[in-house]
Amino acid sequence: MRKTPIDANLELGRTGLGCMSMTGGYAPATRDDRESIQVVHRALDLGVALFDTADIYGPFSNEQLLGRALRGRRDRAVIATKCGLVPGPDGALSRDGRPEHIRAACEGSLRRLGVDVIDLYQLHRVDPAVPLEETWGAMADLVAEGKVRALGISHATVPELALVHSLFPLAAVQYELSILAPQLRADVLPWCQANGVAFVAFAPIGRGYLTGGVDGVGVGDSRSSDPRFTADALAANRPIVEGVRSVAERVGATPAQVAIAWVLAQGDRVVPIPGTRTLRRLEENVAALDVRLGPEDLRELDALPVPTGRMQWDRWRSTDNFGRRVGAR
Template sequence: MRHTRLAENLSVGEIGLGCSSMSYGYGPARTAQDHEESARTLRRAVELGVSVFDTADVYGPYTNEQLLGEALAPVREETTIATKVGLLLRPDGTLERNGRPEYLREACEGSLRRLGVEAIGLYQLHRVDPAVPLEETWGALGELVTEGKVLGLGISHATAEELERIHALFPITAVQYELSVWERRNLAEILPWTWKNDVGFLACCPIGRGYLSGRIAGDELVAGDSRRRDPRFEAEALAHNQHIVDGIRRVAARHGATPAQVAIAWVTTHGDNVVPIPGTRRVRWLEENAGAAGLRLSTEDLRDIDNLPVAIGEKRWDEHREATAESARK
C-alpha cells in the first residue's frame, strides 16, 4: 500500500481503519472471542500497510482504546492512532457533549494511559460543545500539543466557519467527516477548505456504513445496531438506494473488484489529502477493503458513479442527527 501525505509531517497508508465497530454501535456487547478477532484484524491491518487507526474514548466506552493499545503495542512505531474526545455516554445510551478545558485535559490522560503511548498521534474533538466557547475548547487542546502529549489536532463534523476560527487559533492537522458515494455533501465546502489550508481529510463511512458493499439489508440488522435508527436503512429508502449499489456493481465488474472496493477507491480520487477509514472487525473484510488501494478508476467509471441517483433518506438522516445533537446539549 502506498503512503499518502494526510497533512504536513504526517504520511500514512492511503487507506486507514475505523475501529468503532470492534467495540461499539453495531450490535450486542462484544465478547472475549470478539476481542481476539478484532486484535487479529488490527495486527493484519499493519501487515497490509494500514497505518492510521481511528478510535474514540466513547467507543465502549474506553474499551476500544484499550483494545488498540494492547493489540498495536508491538508495532507502535509503525502506526498513528487517531482518537477522539468530547462525547460522553449517558446511562440511557444517549450522548452528552463536553468541551470544558478541565475535562479535556483529564480525558487526554486517560486516553494516553489506555493507548499506552507517550503522545497521541491525532487528537480529535468529536463534536463541538455549544455550551463552551469553541476558542476555550480548542485553546485547551492546543496546550496539549505544546506540552507534547498530542502531536496533532483534528475535529469531526464542525462547520466551515468553525474550522476557520479554530485553525487561526491553533492549526488543524486533519478533519473527519462522512464521505461516500451516497453521502457527498462535504465535497461542496469542507473538502475545498482542506485543500486551501493544507489540512488532511479522514473520510469515515466510505462504504456507506456497509450498505455500498451490497451485503446489507435493513431487515437483517440485529438489535442494538445503530443503523436501525438511520432513515437511509428503512425499507423504502433501501429499495431506492439499491440503484446506487447496482451502479457500483457495474463499475466493479469492469475491474474484477467488489462494490466495497469501488466505493473506497472513489473516495481516494478526491485528493491526496483524503484517507478513507472503512470500519470492520473481521480480517476477511479488512483484506477486501485494503485491496482497494490498488484500484484506479477511469474517467468513465467516475462519470458513471457521478450520474448515480442521490440517496434518499438523507434529509431524514439530517433530522435524526439534529435531534440527537439537541439531546446531547441538554
Template sequence: MRHIKLTDGFSVSEIGLGCSSMSHGYGPADRDDEESVRVLHHAVELGINFFDTADVYGPFTNELLLGKALAAHRDEVKIATKCGLVPRPGGKFGRDCRPEHLRAACEGSLRRLGVEAIDLYQLHRVDPEVPIEESWGALADLVAEGKVRALGISHATLDEIERVHAIFPIAAVQYELSVWVTKNLGDILPWTQRNGVGFLAFCPIGRGYLSGVLGPGEIAEGDSRRGDPRFGTEAMQRNLTIVDGLNRIAERHGATAAQVAIAWIMTKGDNVVPIPGTRRLRWLRENAAAAELRMTQADLRDIAALPPPIGEMSWDQVRSVPEPAVSGTD
C-alpha cells in the same frame, strides 16, 4: 501501500482503519475481541498504519483494545482518538468540551492506549455550551505539553474550522464521505486543500450498505444504523439502485462494490484518506485491496449519474442526531 501527507510532518497510509465497530455501534452481539485483535495485527501486515478510535467507543474499551493489540507496533503506527463526547444513560452520548474535561479525557486516553503522546487528538463534536476557542485552546495546550502531537476536528462547520485553525493548525478534519454522502465535497474538502489540511473520510462504504451485502430489513436490534433514515426498509430497497451501479463498475475491474466505493473517495484529492472500518479479516483484506483499483473517467461519470440516496440526512440533522446514530465507521 503508499503514504499520504495529511499535513507537514504527519503522513499516514492511503487507507486507514476505523475501529469503532469492534466495540461500539453495529451489531453488539457479534463482537469478538480476539478476532478484532487479529484484524488489527493483519492491518499492520497489509501496510495500514493509521487507526482511528474515540474514548466513547465502548465506551472506553476500544482504546484499551487498540492499546494492547498495537503495543508491539507503536513505532510503526499512528493512533487517532477523539474527545468531547461523554456517555449518558440509555446508550446515548452528550457533549462536554470544557477545557477541564478535555484535559481529563486526554489523560484517560493516554492511559488506555498506553502511550506517552497521542498522534492525532480530535474534537469529536463541537459543544454549543462552550466557546469553541476555549475548547481548541485547551487542546493546543496539550500539544505544547507533549501529550498530543497533532489536532483534528470532526463534524465542525466551515466557520468553526476556520476559527480554530487560526488559533492552532488543524492537521486533519473528519467527516462522513461516500458515494451517497457528498455534502462535504462542496465546501469542507476544498478548504482543506487550500489550507494543507488532511481529510479523513469515515463510513466510505455507507455504513456497510454500499457493499451490497446488507439487504432491506436486516438491521438488528441494538445496531446504531436503526436510527439512520437511509436504513429504513423502504429506503434500503429503493437505494439498491446505487448499489447496482457500483456493482456494474466493479464488474469491469474484477472488483467489488465496496472496493469501488473506497477507490472513488481516493480520487477526491491527495489529502483524502478513507478509513473504512471492520472487525472481520475478510472485509479488511477486501478494503485494503481497494488501493490497487484505478478508477477511469467513465467510472467517475457513471457514479456521478447515480441517483441521490433516499433518506439522506441534512447537515443540520447530522449535527443534531444524538450519538451513536451518527458515529462509527463501516
C-alpha cells in the same frame, strides 16, 4: 503504500482502519476481541498506518482494545482518538468542550491506549455551550505539553474550521464521505484541499450498504437509527447499489473496493478509514488501493441518484455517527 502527510512529522497511509465496530456498533453480539487484534496486526503488515478510535466507543473499551493490539507495535502506528462526547446514565450522549473535560479526557485516553502521546487528537463534536476558542486552546495546550502531536476536528462547519485553523494548525478533519453520503464535496472538502488539511473519511462503504449485502438491520444494530436504513430507504437506494456493482464488474473489483476507490479519487489528501473486524474484509478493503477508476467510471458513479434518507447538515451536526440525537449538558 503512498502517504498523506498531516503535519511536518506525521504521515498517514492512503487508507486507515476504523476501529469502532470492534467493540459494538452494527452487531455487538458478534464481538470477537481476538480476531479484532489479529485484524490490527494484519493491517500493520499490509502497510496501514492510521488506526482511528474514540473514548466514547464502548465507551472506553475500544481504546483499551486498540491499546492491547498495538502493544509492542506502537512505533508502526498512527493513533487517532477523539474527545468531546460523553455518555449519560441512560446511554444518551452529550457534548462537553470545557477545557477541564478535554484535559481529563486526554489523560484517560493516554492511559487506556497505553501510550505517552496521541498522534492525532480530534474534537468529536463542537460544544455550543463553550466558546470554540476555549476548547481548541485546551487541545493546543496538550500539543505544547507533548501529550498530543496533531489536532483534528469532526463535524465542524467551514467557518469553524477556519476559526480553529487560525488559532492552532488543523491537521485533519473527519466526516462521513461515500457515494451514499457525498454532501461534504460541496464545501468542506474544497476547504481542506485549499488549506492543506487531510480529510479522514469514515464509513466509505456506506456503513456496509454499498457492498450489496445489507437488506435490513436487526435489533441492537446502531444503524437502525440512521434514516438511510429504514426499509423504505434501503429499497429506494437499491439503484445506487446496482450502479456500484455495475462499475465493479467492469473494472474487476468488488463493490466495496469501488466504493473506497471513489473516496480516494476525491483528492490526494482524502484518507478513507473503512471499519472492519474480519481479516477477509480488511484485505479486500486495503486492495482497493490497486483499483483504478477511469473518468467514465467516476462520471457514472457521480450520476447515481441522490440517496434517500440522507441527513441534512443541521441534523448531522447534532447527532452521533448513527443519527442518534446528541444533547446538551
